Amino acid sequence: MLKDIFGKRRRYASIPSEQGKMDVPEGLMQKCKGCNKIFYRKEVKKSLHVCTNCGYHHPLTAWERIDSLFDVDTFVEWDAEISSANPLNFPDYIEKLEKDQKKTGLNEGVVTGKGLIDSHPTAFAVMDSNFRMGSMGSAIGEKIARAVENARKEEIPFIIFSASGGARMQEGVLSLMQMAKTSIAIKRFSDAGGLMISVMTHPTTGGVSASFASIGDYNFAEPGALIGFAGRRIIEQTIREKLPQDFQTAEFQLKHGQLDKVIHRKEMRNTLAQLLKLHEKGGE
Amino acid sequence: MKHVLDFEKPVVNLREKIAELKKITQDSEMDLTDEISTLEERLKVLEDDIYGNLKPWERVQMARHGERPTTLDYIERLFTDFIEFHGDRLFGDDAAIVSGIAFYKDKPVTIIGHQRGKDTKENIRRNFGMPHPEGYRKALRHMKQAEKFNRPIICFIDTKGAYPGKAAEERGQSEAIARNLMEMAGLTVPIVCIVIGEGGSGGALALGVGDHIHMLENSTYSVISPEGAAALLWKDASLAKHAAETMGITSYDLKKLHVIDEIIPEPRGGAHRDVDEQAKFIDTVLSKSLKTLATYDEEELLEKRWEKYKQIGDYTNR
Ligand SMILES: [Zn+2]
Numbered sequence: 001m002l003k004d005i006f007g008k009r010r011r012y013a014s015i016p017s018e019q020g021k022m023d024v025p026e027g028l029m030q031k032c033k034g035c036n037k038i039f040y041r042k043e044v045k046k047s048l049h050v051c052t053n054c055g056y057h058h059p060l061t062a063w064e065r066i067d068s069l070f071d072v073d074t075f076v077e078w079d080a081e082i083s084s085a086n087p088l089n090f091p092d093y094i095e096k097l098e099k100d101q102k103k104t105g106l107n108e109g110v111v112t113g114k115g116l117i118d119s120h121p122t123a124f125a126v127m128d129s130n131f132r133m134g135s136m137g138s139a140i141g142e143k144i145a146r147a148v149e150n151a152r153k154e155e156i157p158f159i160i161f162s163a164s165g166g167a168r169m170q171e172g173v174l175s176l177m178q179m180a181k182t183s184i185a186i187k188r189f190s191d192a193g194g195l196m197i198s199v200m201t202h203p204t205t206g207g208v209s210a211s212f213a214s215i216g217d218y219n220f221a222e223p224g225a226l227i228g229f230a231g232r233r234i235i236e237q238t239i240r241e242k243l244p245q246d247f248q249t250a251e252f253q254l255k256h257g258q259l260d261k262v263i264h265r266k267e268m269r270n271t272l273a274q275l276l277k278l279h280e281k282g283g284e
Numbered sequence: 285m286k287h288v289l290d291f292e293k294p295v296v297n298l299r300e301k302i303a304e305l306k307k308i309t310q311d312s313e314m315d316l317t318d319e320i321s322t323l324e325e326r327l328k329v330l331e332d333d334i335y336g337n338l339k340p341w342e343r344v345q346m347a348r349h350g351e352r353p354t355t356l357d358y359i360e361r362l363f364t365d366f367i368e369f370h371g372d373r374l375f376g377d378d379a380a381i382v383s384g385i386a387f388y389k390d391k392p393v394t395i396i397g398h399q400r401g402k403d404t405k406e407n408i409r410r411n412f413g414m415p416h417p418e419g420y421r422k423a424l425r426h427m428k429q430a431e432k433f434n435r436p437i438i439c440f441i442d443t444k445g446a447y448p449g450k451a452a453e454e455r456g457q458s459e460a461i462a463r464n465l466m467e468m469a470g471l472t473v474p475i476v477c478i479v480i481g482e483g484g485s486g487g488a489l490a491l492g493v494g495d496h497i498h499m500l501e502n503s504t505y506s507v508i509s510p511e512g513a514a515a516l517l518w519k520d521a522s523l524a525k526h527a528a529e530t531m532g533i534t535s536y537d538l539k540k541l542h543v544i545d546e547i548i549p550e551p552r553g554g555a556h557r558d559v560d561e562q563a564k565f566i567d568t569v570l571s572k573s574l575k576t577l578a579t580y581d582e583e584e585l586l587e588k589r590w591e592k593y594k595q596i597g598d599y600t601n602r
Pocket residue numbers: 032033034035036037051052053054055056
């Protein structure tokens with residue numbers, strides 16, 4: 001499967017990317033990032049942004065993800081008003097946040113809430129990599145911790161879709177501490193018998209992969225997603241060796257025993273629904 | 285003194301001069317006592333000036349000082365009957381983390397800490413104090429054991445970070461760190477964490493979820509090294525000094541951000557100048573911590589641990 005992706009990517013890579021870009025009429029058409037083939041945007045949307053030619057999973061926005069999983073009109077958002085402050089008075093940070101708020105329509109890089117997945121009530125968090133590359137700062141930590149606490153109080157499962165380049169540099173050590181904060185919230189939830197499902201999407205790295213994303217009762221990933229702790233370049237510099245092409249892909253992590261399953265996007269909703277059903281308390 | 289940092293050179297030069305004059309006075313008829321006392325007074329002022337107001341970048345250099353005491357130096361001075369135990373029972377033993385049990389003031393405790401080497405050979409053996417997953421899993425195994433036998437846990441944090449290597453990734457570096465964060469959250473025994481050198485990112489935090497977090501005055505704790513931050517934010521690693529100032533990585537910064545509980549003072553000129561005295565300073569804070577934590581029952585302990593981390597962070601509602 002993975003070999004296919006890379007094989008095909010090479011085969012279609014002959015179009016120079018700059019020229020390829022110019023060939024694509026903005027709005028109507030979209031080029032696959034995996035194989036460079038050009039598709040109608042409408043068509044891409046129908047296939048949940050998965051390339052029908054090579055299987056490349058293009059990132060979804062937070063709300064596209066919610067739409068792809070939840071029963072129509074059942075999702076209720078939590079804590080939408082929470083957004084980042086600038087605790088270190090970091091230059092340009094607020095401007096960058098405002099720019100991404102305008103770009104994404106989100107206050108921060110995660111949407112939390114609850115709704116029904118195939119009629120199963122579920123607490124939910126989904127990160128959006130379009131917002132500051134999904135980096136985790138205080139606002140994201142707070143929203144996730146609150147969502148987990150809500151799930152604990154309401155005794156419903158918690159599902160989280162991660163997409164993150166790691167920590168939010170501009171918040172320094174406070175961003176690091178969000179790893180602890182979210183993990184403690186999850187521990188409390190888990191000790192209360194709560195079911196947590198983690199789905200890692202492209203990319204899930206650094207502080208996010210080294211905290212909540214890796215401690216679900218089930219850890220899943222989308223095909224081809226980049227998943228790892230340290231960045232490829234840093235590792236290559238450290239060990240002075242070229243890393244294999246499939247290093248830190250979802251398939252690599254599956255092979256090394258770090259994931260329960262790699263799930264194609266079109267199977268995602270059904271798989272989650274099935275899992276929720278399998279964990280429903282019997283005899284009631 | 286083998287290792288002199290740039291900013292402390294004026295102090296060292298003056299000290300050498302005083303020593304020279306003392307030698308002359310001793311060896312010859314000439315009496316330089318007056319000159320010596322003048323210079324000694326000047327030295328005191330100079331030391332106050334230099335060591336009393338260390339800049340963040342100077343503290344980074346202190347935290348990285350080649351002679352800075354390590355976990356084992358403190359174990360030797362603070363505890364008795366220490367026995368080190370090895371291995372994660374899954375893959376191997378990671379010498380970048382030392383772990384064992386000992387008596388602290390006649391009470392059994394579990395001690396876990398990152399361990400750097402002091403020379404190249406030992407640094408290679410200990411991988412410069414940068415753990416692999418098996419190090420974190422060894423630590424967790426010992427923490428669970430501490431819980432079983434109702435021993436408090438004391439963690440010394442001193443690492444540039446978790447090792448960024450191929451094998452580390454293959455064996456689940458992320459999962460090992462994440463698991464520790466989660467499991468430390470629920471341990472029913474007191475946990476005291478003390479940053480003694482560099483507290484680098486997730487690799488430090490994986491021994492850092494506790495009831496009380498303290499930092500030696502000149503230690504650092506950060507999400508990324510100043511060099512890494514400079515490269516990432518401004519594409520220029522030479523701006524590390526600037527990054528150290530901007531990122532808020534000193535003990536004073538972390539105290540202000542409500543991340544740590546206490547700043548443990550260092551001897552004038554840094555922990556390496558007087559390891560015995562430094563150990564005493566740690567002892568004072570550590571014994572106070574353990575005394576306080578011993579008064580909580582299990583439920584209280586866990587609730588307070590959650591409350592502590594719950595409040596960390598800064599956000600707005602808009
Ligand atoms: Zn494609």
